[in-house]
Amino acid sequence: MLLIECGPGSTRRWPAFGITFERVRGIVVTHHHVDHCADLAPVMFGRNVPDPPVRTPLAMLGPVGHHALIDGLEGLYGSAVMDPLGMREVIELRDGDRRVVGPFTIDAREVLHVAGSLGLRVTCGGRVLAFSGDSGKCPELTALCRGAHVALLECSYPASRATTKHLNTRTAAETAVDAKLSRVVLTHFYPQCDDVDVAGEVRAAGYTGELVLAEDGLVLDV
Ligand SMILES: [Zn+2]
Ligand SMILES: [Zn+2]
Structure with a gap:
């Protein structure tokens, strides 16, 4: 595990x-x-x-x-x-490192947050989960997500809050579109997201694939 x-x-x-x-x-x-x-x-x-x-x-x-x-x-x-x-x-x-833990292959990319912050690509049994960690929109994150069966993306803020070192609903959607994702799970919602229609904002920003808003206890197959 x-x-x-x-x-x-x-x-x-x-x-x-x-x-x-x-x-x-x-x-x-x-x-x-x-x-x-x-x-x-x-x-x-x-x-x-x-x-x-x-x-x-x-x-x-x-x-x-x-x-x-x-x-x-x-x-x-x-x-x-x-x-x-x-x-x-x-x-x-470090950026570009690969490690194997049991059946999991972990590829790390440095993403746009604080120095050394990692996004992850975890492969197991031919299935790929991409995870943004905390990151703003950046080419490294898009590359990390490309081809993943599921991408778990942070979404700290609503679209009205501009941010470079986190994603908001708009930049999360743009990342999903740029990476040609068809299955996205959003997580890491700050309280500013509580009173907005997160899914609606993601749709308004152009992402049309499957969308899940994570909550405690969510179980899903990759
Ligand atoms: Zn965080
Ligand atoms: Zn952080």
């Missing part, structure tokens, strides 16, 4: 979906903003709590600086989050 992002409170939702510390063999975070990685320490802690501790290997993938982040969490929280059995592997991904 591969986890993409590890935001605040996400581990509390694991049991409802059959996700366990033993089953999660990889966690990839796209960048180090708190909404994407705050639950890494709870995972590190949770693997140590059982007696004996969880012994399955865990690949912890992230952008440049990921070693420093994990080291920092260990410095902050001490032995409770350390890796006494040596089961964790911390891997930093």
Whole structure:
């Protein structure tokens, strides 16, 4: 099982979906903003709590600086989050890197957000999921999405809010059109999206393919 992002409170939702510390063999975070990685320490802690501790290997993938982040969490929280059995592997991904975790092939592209922020292309069994991470509209993101069976795109703002380092409903739609996507899932809605017709704005911007607005607990096949 591969986890993409590890935001605040996400581990509390694991049991409802059959996700366990033993089953999660990889966690990839796209960048180090708190909404994407705050639950890494709870995972590190949770693997140590059982007696004996969880012994399955865990690949912890992230952008440049990921070693420093994990080291920092260990410095902050001490032995409770350390890796006494040596089961964790911390891997930093740069633009163009490819890593394999179990049946998943992960291709990373640097996208337009903060330095080193990653978008991901995850391939498994011939099916491809593209994930924007946090990103503004940019050629790298479009290339990342091209040919994906499903693209999971952030959509932080309504069209009325111009933004360069996130997508809004208009630039998400433009990215989908440019990448010739036929199946798009939008996520990462900021509160500014609460009172607007997100789907309507995406349609108005020209995207005509399948559109899903993600919510907690959404399950879909790629
Ligand atoms: Zn961010
Ligand atoms: Zn974010």
